[in-house]
Amino acid sequence: MRQIQLFDTTLRDGEQTPGCSMNMKEKIDMARQLELLGVHVIEAGIASASQSDFNSVRAVARELHKAKVTSMSRALTKDIDSTWEALRHARYPRIHLLLPTSDTLLENRLKKSRQEVLEQTEQMVRYAKKLCEDIEFSAEDATRSDPEFLAKVFETAIAAGATVVNIPDSIGYATPEEYGNLIRFLRGSVKGAEHVVFSSHCHNDLGLAVANSLSAILAGADEVQCTINGIGERAGNAALEEIVMTLKARSAYYGADTTIDTAQIYKTSRLLSTITGIKVQPNKAIVGENAFAQESGTLPPGMLSGNLSYESMKPEAVGLTTNKIVLGKQSGRHAFNDRVKELGYNVDFALSNTLFKQFKELADKKKTVSDRDIEALVRSILAQEIPKSYALERYVINTGNTITPTSSIALIGEDGSRTEKVASGFGPVDASFNAINKIVGRAVKLEEYSIGAVTEGRDAQGEVSVKISSEGATAKGYGLSTDVIEASILAYINAINNLIYDRSREEQ
Ligand code: KIV
Ligand code: ZN
Numbered sequence: 001m002r003q004i005q006l007f008d009t010t011l012r013d014g015e016q017t018p019g020c021s022m023n024m025k026e027k028i029d030m031a032r033q034l035e036l037l038g039v040h041v042i043e044a045g046i047a048s049a050s051q052s053d054f055n056s057v058r059a060v061a062r063e064l065h066k067a068k069v070t071s072m073s074r075a076l077t078k079d080i081d082s083t084w085e086a087l088r089h090a091r092y093p094r095i096h097l098l099l100p101t102s103d104t105l106l107e108n109r110l111k112k113s114r115q116e117v118l119e120q121t122e123q124m125v126r127y128a129k130k131l132c133e134d135i136e137f138s139a140e141d142a143t144r145s146d147p148e149f150l151a152k153v154f155e156t157a158i159a160a161g162a163t164v165v166n167i168p169d170s171i172g173y174a175t176p177e178e179y180g181n182l183i184r185f186l187r188g189s190v191k192g193a194e195h196v197v198f199s200s201h202c203h204n205d206l207g208l209a210v211a212n213s214l215s216a217i218l219a220g221a222d223e224v225q226c227t228i229n230g231i232g233e234r235a236g237n238a239a240l241e242e243i244v245m246t247l248k249a250r251s252a253y254y255g256a257d258t259t260i261d262t263a264q265i266y267k268t269s270r271l272l273s274t275i276t277g278i279k280v281q282p283n284k285a286i287v288g289e290n291a292f293a294q295e296s297g298t299l300p301p302g303m304l305s306g307n308l309s310y311e312s313m314k315p316e317a318v319g320l321t322t323n324k325i326v327l328g329k330q331s332g333r334h335a336f337n338d339r340v341k342e343l344g345y346n347v348d349f350a351l352s353n354t355l356f357k358q359f360k361e362l363a364d365k366k367k368t369v370s371d372r373d374i375e376a377l378v379r380s381i382l383a384q385e386i387p388k389s390y391a392l393e394r395y396v397i398n399t400g401n402t403i404t405p406t407s408s409i410a411l412i413g414e415d416g417s418r419t420e421k422v423a424s425g426f427g428p429v430d431a432s433f434n435a436i437n438k439i440v441g442r443a444v445k446l447e448e449y450s451i452g453a454v455t456e457g458r459d460a461q462g463e464v465s466v467k468i469s470s471e472g473a474t475a476k477g478y479g480l481s482t483d484v485i486e487a488s489i490l491a492y493i494n495a496i497n498n499l500i501y502d503r504s505r506e507e508q
Contacts (some may be wrong), residue, residue, distance in 0.1 A: 002256040004247060005198060005223040006240060007041040008034050010272065012072055013058070013237050014227035015045065019448070019467065020276045021474070023458035023502050024056045029382050031060045033271050034228075035067045036346075037264040039240070041223070043096060046088035047071040048079035052505065054086050061090035062156050066380045070094040070136065075124035084131040094134040094164075094398060097124060101153050102141035112487040114149055121156045130159035136164035137493060140199065143167070145176040147182060151190050158192035160179060164223060165190075169212060172205025172235060178213035199223035202238045217256055228272045241265045241286040241318065249312045266319040267343075267375065274379045277448060277476050278464035286318055313394050321371050331363065343371055345378055354381055364460045365482045374478055376461055377456045384496060389414050389500045390440065390493050397485060399428045407431035411439050426507065429488045436489070441497055442469045464491040468499065475499035 014020060021032065027044065031193050034042050043052045044060035046072075051399040061069045069090040073083040075097050085094040099121055100110055106117060121137070128135050137157035142150055154165045167186065169179060183200070187193050198214035200223070202209040213224045230239030243262045251257045269287040274278050282289040292315040315321070321343075333356050340347060340355065347355060358377050363369055390411045399405035405428045410420040421438040425431030429449075437444050448467035462484035466477045477495025481487040 001251065004217055004221075004256050005040040005259045006038075006244065006260055007043065007223050007225040007327060008039040008071075008227065008303045009043040009201075009225050009237065010034070010044040010227040010240075011056075012045050013225075014231040014272075016233050017231050017236070017276075017278075019278060020231055021323065022056075022227075022275055023498060024059055024505060025131065025386055025501070026275045027056045027065055029062060030272065030275060031067075031069075033264070033268050035064050035147055036261065038141065038182040038259055038261045039067055041068040041094065042069055043070050043072060043225075044105070046073070048073055048082040054082060057083075057086040058089065061087050061214070061375045065091050068094050068134065070096045072096045072098055072138075073128075075099045075120055075125055076216055077124070080124065080128050080131070081318055083105060084128075087132070089216075092133055092134070095128045095132045095137065096136045096166075097128055097157075097246070098140055099124070099153075099284055100141055100147040100390060101150055102242055104144065105141050118152060118156050118190050120200065121153055122160050124370075125157050125160035127223050135162045136166055137162040138166040138168055140168055141170045141463070143182065144171070145309060147185055150182075150252075151186055154186060154190045155192065158190065158196055166199040166201050166223075166225065167216075167221075168201035168225075169203055169209075170201075172203030172209065173210070174202070174308070175206075175207060176211045176215035178261045179212040180219040181217050183219035183221055197222045199225060200238075201225040203232065204235040204237065207235070209236070210242045213238040213243050214254065217247075227285045229269050229278075229284070231276070232274070232279065234284070238358050239284075239286075240335065241269060243285050245313060245318065249319070252420070256407065262317050262333040263319040271382075272476050273463070274383060274463075275476070277450060277478075279450065280418050281451065293322060330466060339371070340374060340378075343374060347378070350382060355498060362461070366461070367457075372455050376463055378485065380478060380480040381465075383494055386497055386501045387414070390436075391495050392486075392489060392493055393418060395432060395486070395489055397428045397432070405431045409435040409439065410429060411436070411493070428485050432485065432489050435490055436496070442470055444468050444496065444499075447474065449488075451488070454480070462487045464488045466491045466495050468474040468492070470499055473499060473503060475502060 002288040015022055031042055044057040047057040047197045057071045071087055073079045073082045102264045103265045105114055132372055139153055198221045200213050200221045202212040224243055226238040226240040226243055228240055230236040247258050280288050338357055393410040395414050396408045398409055406424045408422045412418055420441045421435045423431055423434035425434045447469050451464045456465055461480055461482050466486040475495045475498035477491040479490030
């Protein structure tokens with residue numbers, strides 16, 4: 001059975017989505033999780049784009065031991081040099097070169113002739129090959145390029161040392177038949193095709209990104225580029241989880257499979273939502289809230305029997321469990337740690353201590369602690385794992401439907417100093433954010449705010465994601481509590497800490 005390589009570009013193409021930018025720590029957290037998921041290649045960003053992108057790519061390159069790490073680079077020597085500088089510490093580095101090939105982009109953006117593009121391909125792949133053995137060459141806007149010219153470009157790239165050739169459907173324009181046919185044509189006509197891996201890269205403007213990627217697999221592509229939750233510019237990229245689960249459910253049809261650890265899918269999806277603050281739509285295949293929900297009464301007989309006769313997969317296959325562990329004050333650390341491990345978290349000693357402490361506090365407030373609660377606790381701890389310029393000491397809210405809400409907040413600064421301020425607002429959350437703004441002494445604007453319940457039930461934990469901006473910079477924050485006002489305050493403080501952390505990293 002062919003094994004399809006998953007090339008994850010969540011940290012590059014996905015991050016280009018408005019509102020999805022990630023700081024270095026968030027990229028490292030995400031990259032670690034992608035490695036646990038078992039993706040083969042992680043595109044960590046565009047190292048040559050800015051100093052902070054360079055730092056993030058280098059940090060991810062240093063962090064990973066199993067996955068290949070790549071960074072996209074324009075086919076220019078100065079970009080290739082800085083890309084390699086960021087990647088060279090990776091255990092398995094790959095340079096990802098990009099050059100447009102459609103006449104539209106050649107004329108309007110590159111302002112080069114086809115002959116000049118062929119020459120640039122030859123020279124830049126050769127240049128990059130001297131630095132790195134593994135070179136992926138992408139022909140931007142491939143699906144709107146002249147196929148004969150595209151074949152020549154790939155032939156040139158392969159002769160110069162490319163190991164992977166990628167055929168992006170950059171504007172999400174192709175249909176599955178067309179895209180498959182293009183790949184078939186290229187595999188059959190490009191000299192040297194048998195020595196390289198063919199890769200697909202599909203955008204979802206017509207809602208066809210996953211279908212096109214699967215068509216590419218049928219046509220002989222052995223690598224697919226995709227993102228978690230399908231995030232990406234405009235309508236996004238092909239969703240990794242949908243491609244992987246289709247291959248799992250229909251491997252006989254595709255004659256292909258993947259070594260991805262599907263039990264990590266749900267966790268990876270949730271981590272990305274936490275980091276970006278962008279939730280997946282409830283009816284999203286595989287990872288949406290309703291993907292496995294079944295309303296009894298609307299189902300044909302037999303559907304509730306729990307076998308696969310009416311389901312193409314089980315929720316457990318993507319790491320979704322319905323288990324509940326009922327652990328209270330008496331529960332031992334041992335049983336709790338075992339459950340955390342079963343959920344797929346490999347936590348170190350310090351993290352496991354914090355986690356256990358927070359679990360105990362939660363078990364005091366909540367009757368049952370489900371796996372989802374534990375996962376949310378882990379997400380919250382990961383989100384708070386940055387230097388804390390401010391920490392919440394206490395808050396007091398005075399609110400009602402006949403008074404102006406006020407909030408008094410006390411924060412502890414990095415140096416241990418305590419500041420307390422009172423402010424009013426449109427509601428208790430607004431009043432709290434205003435009080436925090438007074439303490440931090442800067443103009444902070446709330447750009448986005450979203451709130452959700454981790455589980456069902458009146459004692460559920462609330463999770464809040466916020467995005468703030470201040471002096472031209474933006475940052476996100478996450479907060480978790482059984483009290484939604486506290487969750488909001490924690491998310492806001494977390495965002496301010498991220499803002500300060502990002503700024504200090506940029507200054508370094
Ligand atoms: O959509 C696209 O063309 C891309 C390439 C740069 C790979 O993201
Ligand atoms: Zn793209």
